Amino acid sequence: MDQDISTFRQLYYVCKEQNKKIYEAAIDYEVSQGEYSEYQIRLQAQNSLNAMKNAIKEGLKSTEPSPSKMSGDDCDKLQKRFKKEKSILGKTAEKIMTYALATSEQNLRMGTIVACPTAGSCGIVPSALIAYAEDYNISESEQINALITAGEVGKLVANKMALAGAVGGCQAECGVASAMASAAVTQMRGGNIKQIINAVALALKNIMGLTCDPVCGLVEIPCVKRNPFLAIHAITASELAMADIISKIPIDEVVDALEQTGALMSPLLKESSQGGLAKTKTAIALEKIF
Amino acid sequence: MRQSSIIDIISPIMAGPSSSHTAGAVRLGLLAKNIYNAKTEKVIFKLYNSYASTGKGHGTDKGLLAGFLGLSVDDSRIKHIFDTEDAKNLNYEFEFLQDFNRHPNSVDFVFEGDMNMSISGNSVGAGEIEITKINDFSVKLSGKYNTLLLVYNDKPGVISKVTGIIQNDKVNIASLHCDRSGKGKDASMCLCVDGELSKPVIEEINKLDDMYMVRYIKKLEN
Numbered sequence: 001m002d003q004d005i006s007t008f009r010q011l012y013y014v015c016k017e018q019n020k021k022i023y024e025a026a027i028d029y030e031v032s033q034g035e036y037s038e039y040q041i042r043l044q045a046q047n048s049l050n051a052m053k054n055a056i057k058e059g060l061k062s063t064e065p066s067p068s069k070m071s072g073d074d075c076d077k078l079q080k081r082f083k084k085e086k087s088i089l090g091k092t093a094e095k096i097m098t099y100a101l102a103t104s105e106q107n108l109r110m111g112t113i114v115a116c117p118t119a120g121s122c123g124i125v126p127s128a129l130i131a132y133a134e135d136y137n138i139s140e141s142e143q144i145n146a147l148i149t150a151g152e153v154g155k156l157v158a159n160k161m162a163l164a165g166a167v168g169g170c171q172a173e174c175g176v177a178s179a180m181a182s183a184a185v186t187q188m189r190g191g192n193i194k195q196i197i198n199a200v201a202l203a204l205k206n207i208m209g210l211t212c213d214p215v216c217g218l219v220e221i222p223c224v225k226r227n228p229f230l231a232i233h234a235i236t237a238s239e240l241a242m243a244d245i246i247s248k249i250p251i252d253e254v255v256d257a258l259e260q261t262g263a264l265m266s267p268l269l270k271e272s273s274q275g276g277l278a279k280t281k282t283a284i285a286l287e288k289i290f
Numbered sequence: 291m292r293q294s295s296i297i298d299i300i301s302p303i304m305a306g307p308s309s310s311h312t313a314g315a316v317r318l319g320l321l322a323k324n325i326y327n328a329k330t331e332k333v334i335f336k337l338y339n340s341y342a343s344t345g346k347g348h349g350t351d352k353g354l355l356a357g358f359l360g361l362s363v364d365d366s367r368i369k370h371i372f373d374t375e376d377a378k379n380l381n382y383e384f385e386f387l388q389d390f391n392r393h394p395n396s397v398d399f400v401f402e403g404d405m406n407m408s409i410s411g412n413s414v415g416a417g418e419i420e421i422t423k424i425n426d427f428s429v430k431l432s433g434k435y436n437t438l439l440l441v442y443n444d445k446p447g448v449i450s451k452v453t454g455i456i457q458n459d460k461v462n463i464a465s466l467h468c469d470r471s472g473k474g475k476d477a478s479m480c481l482c483v484d485g486e487l488s489k490p491v492i493e494e495i496n497k498l499d500d501m502y503m504v505r506y507i508k509k510l511e512n
């Protein structure tokens with residue numbers, strides 16, 4: 001009988017005992033559950049990865065406004081800026097920020113994206129994963145492994161809380177996406193199990209309480225710009241974890257705290273657009289236009 | 291509850307911008323089309339609450355129509371669905387309503403044509419959906435399983451006959467949901483199966499006395 005993997009702790013011990021990478025343990029466990037084969041999981045990861053790359057490609061060249069006309073040209077602005085002046089964070093960070101905006105803006109234009117884990121947070125995992133892979137020559141199969149690692153992280157959090165802004169605030173969407181991205185990057189740069197899991201814990205601890213207050217009820221403000229922020233946030237978590245900096249609160253307890261914080265959050269700040277940014281003077285004025 | 295899979299987390303590949311308001315809408319449209327499965331003269335889409343108030347900005351109207359026309363969630367034509375030939379040949383209308391008794395993201399499909407039917411459903415988050423009502427019957431359809439949907443005259447023994455036929459074919463029943471308008475009156479049954487139901491099995495069930503409607507609704511691919 002295969003050991004259950006429904007918490008990070010269990011994942012850690014299975015990896016240690018059986019000398020497996022996170023993606024290996026995760027795939028073996030799902031296969032043992034009987035619903036999917038390894039082939040199906042890897043195929044989905046490959047298809048998703050291709051769709052992510054495509055969304056970035058399309059998003060980089062477009063300036064088409066969103067249906068609300070509130071956004072659509074930020075990625076273009078950022079690219080122009082980086083052409084003139086380099087980011088103080090370096091080339092890969094430039095890519096991450098532009099890719100994240102490219103993907104999120106594609107999402108608004110009804111372009112094809114991957115909800116990973118959700119559409120609002122669709123720019124975070126791809127931007128960090130693909131920008132790193134390009135700049136550090138990571139093979140496609142290793143990118144797939146990284147995406148499966150990210151998927152496992154999202155799944156273990158989803159075991160405890162729904163990954164939906166209406167249930168857990170934006171912690172559950174962009175926050176979890178950032179943790180997933182940190183795991184993917186840490187996996188690709190050769191981090192060990194402990195480092196990957198710590199990256200996740202560190203990322204999640206730092207987004208506790210992130211609310212969901214979309215202006216006019218649209219997945220647009222603040223969602224789009226939140227994507228480049230949280231993609232860079234994922235890299236910070238990975239850097240700290242690679243230095244063997246440990247989250248003093250173990251990951252499963254962090255997830256419990258995240259769930260509790262989401263439950264305690266006022267419903268006014270959970271996708272209902274009845275508080276926060278959504279009820280600012282400017283937001284209310286915008287509401288009248290639509 | 292079914293544990294989520296890695297696959298759920300790293301998908302769907304979809305047309306944006308919202309899993310609940312766009313992808314969920316497409317899936318609802320697809321399921322409604324498969325349930326109705328007849329020639330339509332007119333479709334009225336009634337959008338409720340958040341589907342009504344933010345539906346336009348999220349392309350919910352486009353998603354519902356695209357799903358009804360058979361497009362899947364990642365189809366790049368969703369964005370321009372109103373301009374397609376299929377849409378132009380269809381007589382359809384949208385209504386935007388508020389009703390606190392309904393789920394925040396809910397819709398009714400009202401079909402007029404070979405038969406009249408109304409189908410209600412909700413988008414429950416992360417692209418997951420549920421069809422909750424067909425005409426006056428409560429049903430339970432998520433699109434995650436191949437599902438046999440039956441409307442029949444409620445008589446003792448119908449349920450066991452149906453499940454017997456299915457079990458004879460060695461197909462496992464994952465869940466069963468029944469509802470009826472009253473004893474001896476019309477009743478509905480939603481039967482989710484692991485695996486596939488064969489044509490002969492469906493025909494055999496169709497031949498049972500007092501079956502008014504038999505639909506085999508395949509699970510949604512993405």
Ligand code: SF4
Pocket residue numbers: 120121164165166169170171173174211212213214218219220221222223271
């Ligand atoms: S603010 Fe809300 S709608 Fe926007 S990405 Fe975050 S959770 Fe999604």
